[in-house]
Amino acid sequence: xxxxxxxxxxxxxxxxxxxxxxxxxxxxxxxxxxxxxxxxxxxxxxxxxxxxxxxxxxxxxxxxxxxxxxxxxxxxxxxxxxxxxxxxxxxxxxxxxxxxxxxxxxxxxxxxxxxxxxxxxxxxxxxxxxxxxxxxxxxxxxxxxxxxxxxxxxxxxxxxxxxxxxxxxxxxxxxxxxxxxxxxxxxxxxxxxxxxxxxxxxxxxxxxxxxxxxxxxxxxxxxxxxxxxxxxxxxxxxxxxxxxxxxxxxxxxxxxxxxxxxxxxxxxxxxxxxxxxxx
Amino acid sequence: xxxxxxxxxxxxxxxxxxxxxxxxxxxxxxxxxxxxxxxxxxxxxxxxxxxxxxxxxxxxxxxxxxxxxxxxxxxxxxxxxxxxxxxxxxxxxxxxxxxxxxxxxxxxxxxxxxxxxxxxxxxxxxxxxxxxxxxxxxxxxxxxxxxxxxxxxxxxxxxxxxxxxxxxxxxxxxxxxxxxxxxxxxxxxxxxxxxxxxxxxxxxxx
Numbered sequence: 213x214x215x216x217x218x219x220x221x222x223x224x225x226x227x228x229x230x231x232x233x234x235x236x237x238x239x240x241x242x243x244x245x246x247x248x249x250x251x252x253x254x255x256x257x258x259x260x261x262x263x264x265x266x267x268x269x270x271x272x273x274x275x276x277x278x279x280x281x282x283x284x285x286x287x288x289x290x291x292x293x294x295x296x297x298x299x300x301x302x303x304x305x306x307x308x309x310x311x312x313x314x315x316x317x318x319x320x321x322x323x324x325x326x327x328x329x330x331x332x333x334x335x336x337x338x339x340x341x342x343x344x345x346x347x348x349x350x351x352x353x354x355x356x357x358x359x360x361x362x363x364x365x366x367x368x369x370x371x372x373x374x375x376x377x378x379x380x381x382x383x384x385x386x387x388x389x390x391x392x393x394x395x396x397x398x399x400x401x402x403x404x405x406x407x408x409x410x411x412x413x414x415x416x417x418x419x420x421x422x423x424x425x426x427x428x429x430x431x432x433x434x435x436x437x438x439x440x441x442x443x444x445x446x447x448x449x450x451x452x453x454x455x456x457x458x459x460x461x462x463x464x465x466x467x468x469x470x471x472x473x474x475x476x477x478x479x480x481x482x483x484x485x486x487x488x489x490x491x
Numbered sequence: 492x493x494x495x496x497x498x499x500x501x502x503x504x505x506x507x508x509x510x511x512x513x514x515x516x517x518x519x520x521x522x523x524x525x526x527x528x529x530x531x532x533x534x535x536x537x538x539x540x541x542x543x544x545x546x547x548x549x550x551x552x553x554x555x556x557x558x559x560x561x562x563x564x565x566x567x568x569x570x571x572x573x574x575x576x577x578x579x580x581x582x583x584x585x586x587x588x589x590x591x592x593x594x595x596x597x598x599x600x601x602x603x604x605x606x607x608x609x610x611x612x613x614x615x616x617x618x619x620x621x622x623x624x625x626x627x628x629x630x631x632x633x634x635x636x637x638x639x640x641x642x643x644x645x646x647x648x649x650x651x652x653x654x655x656x657x658x659x660x661x662x663x664x665x666x667x668x669x670x671x672x673x674x675x676x677x678x679x680x681x682x683x684x685x686x687x688x689x690x691x692x693x694x695x696x697x
Contacts, residue, residue, distance in 0.1 A: 213503050213504060213543050213544045213545065213577070213578070213635060213636075214544075214545070215502065215503060215504065215505070215544070216500075216501065216502040216503060216505065216544070217502045217503075217544070217545060217548050232547055233547075233551075234551075235547065235548040235551040235552060236545075236547075236548065237502060237544070237545040237548050238545070268611075272547065272588070272606045272607060273545050273547055273548075274545075274611075274612060274636065291613065294610075294611045294613060295611075295612075296611055296612035296613075296636070297612065319613045320612060320613050321612065449548065449551070449552070450552075450555065453501055453502070453528065453552055453556070454528075
């Protein structure tokens with residue numbers, strides 16, 4: 213039930229309460245926001261279950277948490293803990309460079325990142341209940357999220373009017389199951405909700421992603437790396453509800469204070485990119 | 492003139508409710524369904540639906556957009572039917588866990604509610620409910636992190652219960668459901684709701 217809402221990264225119970233009061237539809241419990249994960253380097257893993265439990269006790273909204281790609285035991289631990297959704301995330305260091313988690317066997321729903329339609333449909337085939345763009349997490353630079361969303365939406369539009377033979381060809385090219393390609397072509401959208409994530413740092417960024425067709429928004433470092441997290445969080449929630457109203461966006465964008473400093477992704481080397489994790 | 496049903500479209504299961512309401516109206520005499528994101532539309536509606544989603548988010552945005560005060564006004568003055576499902580039930584309630592989230596509720600129904608009464612996401616489930624006011628078979632109800640009503644005043648009619656909780660209730664023009672009737676093919680609750688607009692002489696004397 214997160215559709216149309218904003219999901220915020222938090223690292224403790226106090227931040228979770230700020231997010232809830234600002235109108236977040238869920239929080240993502242992490243040991244550090246992606247900008248800090250990026251800075252500290254090393255192997256990034258599932259957060260301490262103690263922190264996740266404290267966050268779950270602090271708020272009534274759903275609590276999500278991240279596991280490493282392919283790390284099915286971290287996922288089982290989070291399921292046992294009772295988190296409401298698991299993000300199999302490229303923000304953490306991958307545990308398996310060939311396979312993602314077989315998500316069908318879990319009762320807890322999963323969200324997974326995608327850069328294009330093929331990746332999205334492969335994740336849905338594995339059991340993902342929600343897709344988000346990968347973007348480039350922890351940068352505050354929205355261009356990769358824009359690239360991924362436009363690519364996914366463009367591919368979906370491209371399926372319009374194709375016959376089954378042509379859909380079959382696309383299925384082979386995308387390395388995605390034919391049935392899902394067919395369903396996407398008919399629905400003219402992904403069969404699950406599609407959120408935008410990775411580099412969204414301002415109300416304008418969030419509104420732009422909604423305009424591009426996102427069903428909702430993940431904000432990682434953009435809120436708690438801002439000077440006034442509470443104001444920024446509320447402004448982004450309002451921006452998502454008024455994404456097609458520039459005059460409202462102008463109002464909510466006023467006087468928010470310092471924004472996350474950010475990092476132009478062109479300054480990153482190939483091996484510093486998080487989005488290339490996952491296959 | 493056709494019926495006009497407004498669906499509060501701030502966050503959550505909006506499309507599903509819009510489609511369900513359109514389907515029900517199409518099976519009857521027609522009418523229109525309008526998504527409501529901003530103030531100014533509520534007063535022109537004959538009925539309102541508050542969908543499931545996150546009650547804290549919807550509640551805050553309803554205040555911010557000026558929709559909350561409009562709903563309170565039409566509920567009390569014009570007595571128009573309002574259906575609240577899941578988060579919508581939470582928002583209709585007068586009592587329950589309000590201090591903790593500091594969240595503004597509409598406070599229209601004389602009930603105590605409990606958020607996530609049946610547990611978290613993994614405890615979501617489907618159940619067949621015995622609902623005497625809906626004639627025929629049991630009603631297939633989908634509960635997702637569902638709230639429930641823990642107690643209700645005498646003026647509230649209990650329509651269905653489960654595990655000691657009230658999961659469907661009516662108080663005059665207000666209908667609160669803990670589950671998601673828009674996610675099943677069974678449209679009887681939506682028909683029951685539309686009946687409240689047109690044929691309920693108790694609430695809308697001709």
